[in-house]
Amino acid sequence: MKIQTISKTDNELCFVLSGIDSVYANTLRRIMLVEIPVLAIDEVTFIKNDSALYDEIIAHRLGLIPLTTDLKTYEKKDSCSCKGKGCAKCQLTLSLKAKGPCTVYASSLESTDPKVKPAYPDLPIVKLLEGQKLELEATAVCGIGKEHIKFSPGLAYYRAYPIIELKGCKDKLIADICPKKVFEFSDKLEIKNLINCDLCKACEESCKDNSIKVSASETNFIFNIESFGQIKPIEILQTALKVLEGKLEEFEYKLTKKEEKPKKETKTKKVGKKKKK
Numbered sequence: 001m002k003i004q005t006i007s008k009t010d011n012e013l014c015f016v017l018s019g020i021d022s023v024y025a026n027t028l029r030r031i032m033l034v035e036i037p038v039l040a041i042d043e044v045t046f047i048k049n050d051s052a053l054y055d056e057i058i059a060h061r062l063g064l065i066p067l068t069t070d071l072k073t074y075e076k077k078d079s080c081s082c083k084g085k086g087c088a089k090c091q092l093t094l095s096l097k098a099k100g101p102c103t104v105y106a107s108s109l110e111s112t113d114p115k116v117k118p119a120y121p122d123l124p125i126v127k128l129l130e131g132q133k134l135e136l137e138a139t140a141v142c143g144i145g146k147e148h149i150k151f152s153p154g155l156a157y158y159r160a161y162p163i164i165e166l167k168g169c170k171d172k173l174i175a176d177i178c179p180k181k182v183f184e185f186s187d188k189l190e191i192k193n194l195i196n197c198d199l200c201k202a203c204e205e206s207c208k209d210n211s212i213k214v215s216a217s218e219t220n221f222i223f224n225i226e227s228f229g230q231i232k233p234i235e236i237l238q239t240a241l242k243v244l245e246g247k248l249e250e251f252e253y254k255l256t257k258k259e260e261k262p263k264k265e266t267k268t269k270k271v272g273k274k275k276k277k
């Protein structure tokens with residue numbers, strides 16, 4: 001397996017993963033979308049709401065505000081040592097107090113943990129008119145996208161790496177036909193930006209002498225990760241790999257446990273120790 005970074009910004013990561021198959025690529029994608037724990041507002045107590053919007057609409061909006069998450073500090077409620085009761089490791093409180101006339105933005109949310117704050121402070125929540133008040137207390141918990149999409153850390157998608165075979169094509173028009181500007185033409189057609197190719201095959205279909213062949217790689221994939229702001233794209237990838245490893249370990253443990261069970265006929269409570277590779 002080989003990994004090569006194509007581009008990297010605060011919110012986006014693009015890389016080529018080589019030497020895998022589509023099953024592995026899709027597993028990784030699905031874990032990135034719905035199995036990474038991040039914080040989101042889950043419960044809201046309204047103390048005062050004079051705004052034109054119902055409590056539930058505001059609560060819904062608050063739930064969708066991405067909150068910066070420190071994965072080293074927080075973990076999922078059901079795997080937390082408090083056993084789901086709620087403690088400083090799996091939840092925190094945010095409060096909001098505003099008086100009109102004004103537009104209430106996400107930045108008005110005051111968090112008890114300075115590390116946890118709205119990723120985009122300029123997200124509008126509601127407009128308040130003269131004299132209207134909004135006061136509430138919200139509880140953010142750590143969850144995964146499988147439970148609710150508000151816990152999804154971002155978008156993850158991939159496409160097959162393009163393979164373009166050029167057999168001395170002399171057609172100058174092909175460079176202009178390609179919508180992704182993959183080719184350049186000097187004295188013959190050459191590939192300039194292979195990574196841009198989205199396999200539309202416009203070049204192959206327009207080429208009269210069959211000197212272009214476009215196909216999709218079955219082992220190399222171009223991945224894109226776009227973060228919603230809670231954690232960095234690289235953390236999404238790293239956490240996804242940890243989650244996958246954990247799942248495989250659990251699978252292996254359950255397999256070995258099943259194998260061992262019939263051998264032990266005595267009723268011992270000792271569970272077979274996790275085998276390490």
Ligand SMILES: [Zn+2]
Nearest residue numbers: 080082087090
């Ligand atoms: Zn806890």
